[in-house]
Amino acid sequence: MMKALLNNDEKETLNKKFSDNAIFAIFPKLFKTYERELKTLALAPEEVFVNSMSLLDNIRKNNNTEPDLEELFDNLYCDIRNAARQMKRPYEDDEIQTAALIIILATAICCIEIEDSRFLMLACPILEFIKEKDSSFFDVGVKRILTKFDGDATDNFCIEIKKIFKQDIYLSEQIALNTSKNNKETKGRHGSYLFHTKKATEKDEEKTRMWADMFKRRLQQVHANSSKIDTTVKNPIFIQLLGFIEYWTKDNVIDKKTPYTTYTKFLTEDCNILMDVTKQGIDAFFRKYLNAPQIRNENFDRISETEDWIKTQLSQ
Numbered sequence: 001m002m003k004a005l006l007n008n009d010e011k012e013t014l015n016k017k018f019s020d021n022a023i024f025a026i027f028p029k030l031f032k033t034y035e036r037e038l039k040t041l042a043l044a045p046e047e048v049f050v051n052s053m054s055l056l057d058n059i060r061k062n063n064n065t066e067p068d069l070e071e072l073f074d075n076l077y078c079d080i081r082n083a084a085r086q087m088k089r090p091y092e093d094d095e096i097q098t099a100a101l102i103i104i105l106a107t108a109i110c111c112i113e114i115e116d117s118r119f120l121m122l123a124c125p126i127l128e129f130i131k132e133k134d135s136s137f138f139d140v141g142v143k144r145i146l147t148k149f150d151g152d153a154t155d156n157f158c159i160e161i162k163k164i165f166k167q168d169i170y171l172s173e174q175i176a177l178n179t180s181k182n183n184k185e186t187k188g189r190h191g192s193y194l195f196h197t198k199k200a201t202e203k204d205e206e207k208t209r210m211w212a213d214m215f216k217r218r219l220q221q222v223h224a225n226s227s228k229i230d231t232t233v234k235n236p237i238f239i240q241l242l243g244f245i246e247y248w249t250k251d252n253v254i255d256k257k258t259p260y261t262t263y264t265k266f267l268t269e270d271c272n273i274l275m276d277v278t279k280q281g282i283d284a285f286f287r288k289y290l291n292a293p294q295i296r297n298e299n300f301d302r303i304s305e306t307e308d309w310i311k312t313q314l315s316q
Contacts, residue, residue, distance in 0.1 A: 017175075194270075195254070
């Protein structure tokens with residue numbers, strides 16, 4: 001679960017991690033003033049970023065461009081208030097409401113800059129909701145945003161926000177705030193491997209080498225060994241991966257609930273396949289399409305061919 005409020009170490013970690021990110025860069029420009037104006041709570045731009053990205057990504061993943069805004073606001077309000085209490089961070093009740101509205105406003109700004117008309121249409125009811133909740137905040141807040149929303153930083157933001165939508169990148173998944181590990185891999189899914197021992201975090205080197213070698217031989221046979229992995233459903237590497245997964249799951253070679261990130265790790269680190277997009281983009285693409293019935297149906301013959309080829313190789 002995403003943290004609603006951050007401590008100083010977490011803010012510092014976030015600034016280092018997203019120092020070159022154009023979306024993150026716009027938040028201090030647009031929202032730093034509120035850190036001063038909310039004198040007790042002092043909502044920081046980093047906190048606006050974390051919450052709005054989480055909110056935006058949840059809407060995207062659920063494909064829900066008509067969310068219940070009242071419920072969304074109530075949940076956000078309670079999350080911020082509970083976080084403040086847990087951190088023993090002082091606040092005024094009206095500041096919690098303003099903080100929630102600031103985050104919702106930031107989400108609307110992201111929606112406005114996306115080429116998908118569904119999200120552009122979502123921005124309108126969000127802005128209407130904010131105005132109904134607090135007309136004075138709406139009048140001042142929107143005017144303030146329009147005044148500051150210019151220059152190279154804004155242009156770069158617009159380019160980047162469109163990019164993450166086109167490539168199915170979810171920034172909330174990149175936000176790692178556990179500072180006690182000194183940037184080591186976190187427990188659980190991020191440290192797991194496709195082929196592992198009894199511990200998911202312990203790589204089975206022999207099995208990994210065997211399957212990586214077979215996967216590369218298959219790519220060479222179908223003349224895809226010079227291809228790069230990207231986020232298109234017709235990518236030959238993706239199609240072959242579907243065939244291998246079909247065999248792996250039927251023969252219990254891998255866990256049925258294998259994290260999507262392990263496929264990316266296998267292709268890029270073990271098979272040394274180059275990427276045309278970011279690792280996060282590939283992870284998000286796999287999450288969306290690897291188990292999509294329509295994709296599998298459309299590629300049934302090619303998946304079956306790959307599965308049969310694997311069986312032939314193993315029988316030799």
